[in-house]
Amino acid sequence: MKRKKLLCALAACLLALIPFNAFAAGEDGEYDMAYYGQFAGQNASINVFNWGEYISDGSDGALDVNKAFEELTGIKVNYSTFATNEELYSKLKGGGAQYDVIIPSDYMIARMIAEDMLEELDFESIPAFENIDEQYRNPEYDPENRYSVPYTWGTVGIIYNIGTVEEPVDSWSILWDEQYRGDILMFSNSRDAFGLTQKLLGYSLNTEDHDELRAACEKLKDQKPLVQAYVMDEIFDKMLSGEAAIAPYYAGDYLIMAEDNEDLRFSIPKEGTNLFVDAVCIPKGAAHKAAAELYINFLCEPRVAADNIEYIGYSTPNKAAFELLDEEVQNDPVCYPPPEVLENTEPFLALSPETSLLLDSLWTEVLSTDKGYNKWIMPVFVVVAVGFSIGINLARRYRKKKDSPY
């Protein structure tokens, strides 16, 4: 669920010019070379497909995970990025691309497992999996933990600007508050937008009850006049500049925004929220499965995972890495909320195909609800246009006939 950090990107570009030698994690002594060295000199390579800006890439003097892995193992990493789970899904479904490591979110993993799109992992060759906190093993999306290794997790909450919002924020209902008309931003992806509405109405995030979804749809339509814009990436610009004052978004991204605008606050509503986990998987038919497992193991190494999570700004499911973090970060209630808050969360699971289709058509309804055109308008338009074309052609032929004697 990682989004581009637009502002950071610029800083990153500048800092990339500074040669980095902070390569503490790259020292060979730290790792089991009998394990990591198995592909050395074989000219092996793996294709990694991850969210944009979702790995420590060496900017800012931080660890360059891919480079460190390449130097350690001799396996070349071909790294590319995607922007939404759905994009990843359609790329894999389309069958044109070959990836060895992918990092989808929870509900997408459940869907991929159901559709037999993931390869079972060989946990014998991922010894560092032991670093993963018990709490994040055997998750609902992968009950026997056979296909995935958790990478990051986080929550969704409300980001607000104390300049405009003076009252304490503790409920999703503030997104429906008439007082903030025009200052509210909303998710432009259907699952998140519906999710928080369902929570507000007291429904499950994964409801298959179509009446509940319709009720949520009506609620979202009520909200529409108050919403300034439906956005994803643009939220950074709009919240930082004060263009908007309230927006639901991901906790990790709030931390990045808060660095640049100290008037921003984050709150997890009392109705509960979504807790998402992004996990590393290997897609079915991956050509370099063993090398991919080496990569996954490397991501689980405490030092690597800690440096990585520090850069990304999300929360880590890796216990050993967590212990390496600064105390300040460990106690941050945004990044690592107290247990009572976490208890009141729910993960996204895969919806049935019918419900997914309904959700999308309801979402289109929300976004396009302004005028009710008659559904016969299109067929009538087509008939009229065809009739018009024929009419003109006939008229012209008639005229040509009249002209021909000359």
Added chain:
Amino acid sequence: MSKAKYAALPYLVWMVVFTIIPMLLILVFAFTTPDGGFTIKNISDVGKYTDVIMKSIWLAAIATAVCLLLGYPLAYILSRQSARSQQIGLMLIMLPMWMSFLLRTFAWMTLLEKTGVINRVLGMIGLGPFELINTSGAVVLGMVYNYLPFMILPLHSIMVKIDHSVIEAAQDLGAGSMKVFSKVVLPLSMPGISSGITMVFVPAVSTFIISKMLGGGSNLMIGDLIDMQFLGNAYNPHLGSAISLVLMVIVLLCMSVMNQFDDSEEMEGMLI
């Protein structure tokens, strides 16, 4: 068979592989279910989105009309200038197109925002703030700004062909400026108008990023709808293909109607 014909072969192969086969795929997808059976449900489902389709056509039509109104006089005046000024003028018109389409639209965002440049300047003289962004007006503005060159260029290339002596002849015969325009310039520039309208209307009706960036996500257009089918939550390429097919039919119909006008006007021109 002449050898020259073989020169067209690379493009022919290109067209078959990257245009004709994908179009057939759209056709196949539009009429099948995920299990591969035949269905017309996808096509009939498109009816549910009549609102979106009508809105796209309406906004694209407004944008095209505005482009024509802005572009026509400019193209005419430009075509009457010296060759050198024409060159400079055309370059200035093309200049914005050297920048990324996305960047240009993004720039409009920062101009139109509530805390944007326009509202801040107006605020200094005590006006506003006005709600400029996230409206359908902003979407039309974005389309006009991005597609105006596509209107001016075909108009200009037709108008330079209008010989000035034709206009002078009309004036010699006593025609006023209105009459010169309606009887000489307008009929002769008709092919330019029709290709300009096509060049603006077709991309405008299927645009998707402009409505997302300037329309605040709530001014949905056909392009956004198709985008949602492929990259949205449901992943429904069958419905997406059906919508694309309907869009293609709409565009085809609009173009054929335009062509009819064009030809009949030419006929009239010939008759005169």
